[in-house]
Structure formats: C-alpha cells, structure tokens
Amino acid sequence: MPTDTLPYADRLDRLRTHVKERGAEVAVLTPGPDVEYLLGHSVASHERLSCLVVPIAGSPTLLVPQLERLGWAGTAAEDAVRIATWLDGQDPYALVADLLPAGTARIAVGDHMPAGHALHLRDAVPGSELSLAGEAVAALRVRKSAAEIEELAAAGAAIDRVQERIGEWLRPGRTEHEIAADIAAAIRAEGHQRADFVIVGSGPNGASPHHEASDRVVQAGDVVVIDIGGPHRGGYFSDCTRTYQVVGEPDPEFAAVYDVVQRAQQAGVDAAVLGATCESVDAAARRVVVDAGYGEFFITRTGHGIGLEVHEEPYMVAGNSRPLAAGMAFSVEPGIYLPGRFGIRIEDIVVATEAGPRRVNNCTRDLTVV
Template identity: 50%
Template structure:
C-alpha cells in the first residue's frame, strides 16, 4: 500500500465533519498517533509546538517550528493541501494557532498532548472548553480501511516470522534478557521500524502478564510466554503472543494450556458483525472459568490495534459496543498461576463482513523446544 492509500486526502474532510457533528469548533493535534492518522506526518514531540489545527469549518493548517518545516513538507501531509504556518524561536506558536482559529467555544485536544501544551492552549483560548479529540477520532480510527488492514496484515506476517525463529533462541541455560535481545534484533530484521516490547517470561515469571524480561536463567521444563511487537514503517503495529516450553511440560501445565487454546479459539470464532465486544470476552472467559481457572484470567481478552498497540475497541466485560467490519483487535486470553507459571495465546483479528480474519497464523499448539 502507498502513503496516499493509508493517509487519503479525504481524511481531513471526514475529521472536520466528525468534529462538527460532535459540536467541536476544532481539533488541535500535536505529535502522536492522532496527528499521524489525520495527516501522515510523524512529527517528533518536543518542547517546540507542532500542531495540526483542524477547524470544523474552514481550512486546516499545520503550525510547525521553522527548523522542522522541511521534514513536514517532505511528509505525506504535503499532499493534503494544508497551509504550513512556520514559527520562529521568538514567536508564541500557541497565540499564532489561536489567532488563526478565532473564537472557539469547544476544542478537542489530541489524547497524547503533553500537559504543558494543554495548559498553554488553555491560556491562549481562555473561553474554550477542552475535551479529548479521541471522542471524535475514535469512530474513524476504529474502522480500518482496506489499506490499513493490509498494513496490519503486513506487520502481522512479519511478527509471525519472528515467532517461527523463537526455537533458535530459546533454550535452558540462557537468561530471559539474552533471548529478548535476539528477539529484538529479529523484529527489526523482519522489517519493523521500532521494537515496541519484548516479553520473555519463563517459569514463575510467566505468572505476571506484563513481566518484561529479567536475568533469570531459563531452566529445563520451564513454560515461557513470549509476547512481541513493533511498529512498521507504515505506522501500523504488530502484537502476538505464543507460549513455549523448554522440554516436556508438566501434566498440570499441559492440561490448562489446552483449556486456554480452546478458549482462544472460541473467542476468535465468536467474532462477526453485530456481536458485542463483551460477548467475545465472555466466549473465552466462560470456558476458562468452567475449567476452574477463572480467578487466574486477570485481564481483558483484547484491545484494539492500529497506529497504537492499544487503542479502541477494548474486548472486555461491560463494553456492549457491537463489532463492525474493519474493527481490528487482539484476542489474548491467559491463565496465570502465581509463583508457578502462566500461559497466553494472542492473535490480531479483523472483523470482516462474515466473521473474523486472523492476521497471525503461527501454530497455537504448545511449542516444545
């Protein structure tokens, strides 16, 4: 896919329409996923203000430090017909952005805007109520276009290729940290621009869902949870978890791993347009609870994914939002026995017109290395 597919010219107009419908006078988007989603510009956050101002009516414009103007002009944002408003070191860019915007009663701030910038905008627009831009952008960002799905599929295939290499790195006598270093290198070699996380959780470390890595030496018989992901040059993310075992697993672990595999399959099979996010969570959670492990499944079943590893929709009890084609999200139930071991299986799925398409396709059977 090309940048024009991922960041179409029509997106600014769609955002303006959504802002007007929500009763906002403008969106103020500073560096982060919201800005990149709308414009394609991967601006670097700093104390110097970069801000895409998208008024509900009128022309959008990008306020940018003059020293960063060449980078902005070289980005996909240049295709959008935006005015680039460059500011010099002695200017007040917040006042510049506010003056061009005029009187505003309600503005949406990028969800990842620094507090420093939020407070400066509050001073520059004293009469404007501030809300999160995500309240407007969520409806657009949740529904992935075919180009966005293709970008996620590319990232998913790349992270699958890394999981296929895990048996090269994982063996008794190595530390979690040593294995993680090899995995990070493999993630980059597979085409990712950045390595966002590497979890290698062996033995009792596996009972902590977000363990990260440590200097623990992996032992024979250890189950090992490997959760890895990164961001592709497209701006779209990968995220996949598989559980391995160094040598033959114990009967207890093998038994609850099979429960987990069936629960993950059940949740994936439940995906189709119109079903609620919480019903997909329940499809996995009910099977795990029936097997007696309900107290050991301690997190939601999944999260949306796109330009952020974690974004809406969230696959969790209490979220009655119905699935729609284009929703992209993880399905990742886990079972964690404190002080002993744990397991998780995670795939990224996209809701299609007829069901759910898995974007990760390595084996979900327990891999013995």
C-alpha cells in the same frame, strides 16, 4: 511514503463531522499516531508546540517550529494542509489562537497532548472550553481500510516468522535478557521499524502478564511466555503471544491448563462476528476459563484494538457494548496466570470481516516444546 493525498483529505473532512457531532468547533492535535493517520506523517517537536488545527469550517493548518519544517518536506501533508511555522521567541499558542475562526470557544484537543500545551492553549483563547478529541479521531481509526488491513497482515506474517524461530534462542542456560535481545534483532530483520516490546516470562515470571525480561536463567522444563511486536515498515503494529515449554515431555498440569487457554482463545475468535459486542467476545473466552475453574487467574481483558498504536479502540472487555463492524482489528489473548508457578497466554490479531473473523497471525497455536 504515501503520495496520494485523497485519503488524507477524506479523513480530515470526516474528522470535522465527528468533532462537530461532539459539540466542538475545532480539533487541535499534537504529533503522534492521530496526526500520522490524518496526514500520513508525523514529526515529534519535543517541548516546542507542533499541532494540526482542524476547524469544523475552514481550512486545516499544521503549525510547526521552523526548525522542524524540513521534516515535513516531500510528504503528503504539504498538499493536504497549509503548513505554518514559528520561531523560538514567538508565542505559538497565540499563533494557534489566530488560526481559529472568530468566536471559537469549544476546542477539542488530542488525548495525548501534553497538559502544558493544553493549558497554555486554553489561556490563549479567553473563555474557551477544552474537551478531548479522542472519540472523534477514534471514530475514524477504529475501522481499518483494505489497505490498512493488508498492512496489519504483513506485520502479522512478519512476527509469525519470528515466533517460528523461537527455538533457536529459547534454550536452558540462557537469561531472559539474552533471549529477548536475539528476538529483538530478528524482529527488526523481519522489516519492523523497531521491537516495541519483547516479553520473555520464564517460569514464575510468566505469571506477570507484562513482565519485562530479567536476568533469570531459563531452566529445562520451564514454561515461557513470549509476547512480541512493534511497528512494521508501514507503521502498523504486530502483537503476537505464544507460550512454550523448554525441553522434555509436557508437564501434565501445564498441558491441561494450556488446553483451557487454547479453547478460550478459539471461543473468543469464533465470537468476533459482525454485530457482536466487544464485551461478548470477552465473555466467550472468559466463560471457557471460568468453567474450567481458573476464572480468578484470568486477570486481564480479552483484547485490545491495534493499528498505528499497539493499544487503541476497540477493547474486548466487560462493559464495552460497542458492536463489531467490518474493518475493526483487535487482539484475542486470553490467559491464565498462576502466581509463583507459570503463566499461559495465546494471542492473535483478528479483523472483523463480512466473511467472519480473519486472523492475521497463523503460526501454530498448538502446545510446543522447544
């Protein structure tokens, strides 16, 4: 658990600047990855209101139910902010209103704040206007520090070790559910807090990018998409996809399509240099697939940012003109999905650096028969 509060004080100061630039007077954030990023810890409060109140002028306060207070004991948050509590029977929204500087009218709320909390807060501050704080927080989180990058690298290395063992579990006669259960156990054994997702898409199921494991029995010759990941011990996510063939000589069509996806993935990684736009990374990968005649079967964006959430800014997608800056971390995961037949996806997490794109996933991307 972090004990150095300096990074959190700096993050809170920078948040104030970004909130002010977006025309708000205070940010109010409920538990989740934003609070974890800003305080090094987060405790869910269920239906009761917990929130971090950060005015652009004045000291921040964390308001939590009294019954949740011990969950913050011994954390960096105790030094970074004042912690106030409330009891059942009190109106927490009125307490938040009392924490706001006099005349506050423009409140930026966290993107994931439940609507009930947001509307009750608005009613507690007459004449207030709500906006979303997501852009302000994302402006901080989108560029990872050296320490954050090493957390992502550790998560990537751990999930690579699981991918390297897929042949132990992916065998004919086993169901996707059985295979997924073994993979999930291995993910936890490799230091993850949990297996957040285990996609095992065999045969035609692989043509659904977000297929959930089913009772389908894997057959010899099947093409199988394995997309796995979760939060590693430091809270930062892994996310890695490989596509395998089960037993036998590679099917010629599968091998040909696999080559297209492999080249597209390499093109996307190569394009991820500082100053390049997010949409240009998508375009570089997509161009390879389109030129090979499979453009209509590349039905997803090329990638998503990753950190304390598995999907966050920046997104590698058409229309996103954000330029890549040092410390941005994201997936590069082109795929081809042939309905009723099979799918192929290759995914690595990449960090934009001064020295060029850095992959944090390094298990083989070559066509593999297990």
